[in-house]
Amino acid sequence: MKIFIRNFLFELFYALIGAVIIFSCLEIIWPGMVLAYLNLNYLLLVWLIVDIIILLL
């Protein structure tokens, strides 16, 4: 189970880093496209929490 959670968090980590990079690029190209609806700081915070949990597991 622990391995499954760790693998799941790894997948989440990659998806979140992908989201951060893509959303940042979209925001640079079309300002307001993402930030109007989603605060990227919260996304970075979730990504950071996932990172920490992976390190702790």
Add this chain to the structure above:
Amino acid sequence: MARKTIIIIRIILWLILAATIGYFAYLKIVPSGKISFSHDFNKPSFFIGKLSPAERVEISQAGAEVKGDPIYFSLRPPRRFEQASVTIKFKNTTDFPILEIGLLNDKISWSYDLKPLQNKIIDRLALAWPVVYGKNGARLIERERKYDTVEDFLSNLPASDEIALYNYSLKNNFLLNKYEAQKGKQSINYSFRGSYQFYTYLKNEDLDYVFNFTDLNINRDNDPVDIKVYSPDGLIRAEHIADDLAASSERQARIKISDLKEGIYRLSFIANDDIVTKNIESAQSQFSLINKVWLYDNNKKPLVLYTNSHMINAQTINPASLGKIKVGENILDLNETYKQLSSKVANQPAKIELAKDDIIISGDGVFSFAEAGLLDPRFKSIDKNLDINQEKINYILTNYKEPLKTEEWQIATAEFDLTKAYREDGKYQFLISIPGLKAEASSSGAIIIKEIKIDLSGTSLKQKFNKSRTFMTGD
């Protein structure tokens, strides 16, 4: 099995991300061409900016209380739209009768396209006087019932001094009976700072103006100048004089138009405050500055202006210009920079005597350097300075619609053409004006804005696609 599950999870997570990007793209593109935003001041809105300046607005649970005139807010739509319908939910328990909303159309001259939200003077008169409705929502309010339709009124107009307008454009066939074109040129040796506009009159002569101006270069930006000439039918000439940073700061522009019919013409000199007009040479004798005059420096003294305004405002940004100003029988003590002082004028025309230069004088009428030179073809406008009975106004023509009333609030809507609006960093600038309301003066009652709602409409994705296809195929 575990590996298969992980792959499924991976696919699901990346599909969620793709769907989120797709959703953001949908919100950015607005395929339908229609979108609405609203702001009730409880939490910040990305699309509708906060009301500013902060000292003129007090935000509370009840809404935004307006303390001074004007206040501003911005709109940041996700893409370009063509029309904006701005709905304001408000209540006005003050004595200030007029509430208007405007959209910034030109940043150099800070010109706003103003639309009415509330005019209590018309609301009250519409209850007491007979009202005739015309096509497209126009209203004629008559002191005594004489016309049955607005069209009947428009085809048999009474004397222009009996008519007052509000949010209605009516052409005035203004002609001077004893006007003769002068021979030779006259020179207007006053210096004007920034933008200004004036009326002139032509009869069997060419319109000929030479503007000599200088660039103060206080700001190192480009300082272009636009000169526009309007006949009673609309714009007839526009000249753009670009700023050449390498050239001399002394510049000149000439406007010459022949074969114009007799009548009154409006010239608009649009420039920022870095531009000072040193001198104007003209073949025309009539020169009436409209609404505002900012005499800069080295003007001959004493500085005397005449106006038909009902209310005069004075302001200076120069500490050396502080002092007393005589407006009719009143004295305005201009003792603080950036503070606007106002004085009501009992009798028109009124004489304004300025001891110093560099004072911005504004009002609801025209300004001239000679009492006989006051030339104002405009119909009177229904505002807080107009005394309907004293001015013997018998007809009011308006496109203004009374706000909808709910139990506590009033709701008014104004339509704007965004294609003509000024846009910077993807933002449009709006203004809410309550003429006469000053943050530093106490007033009874309050103006509270509960909600701002903006409905935007423009080209849909389908229309855009069809346009592109037509362009490509040449159909």
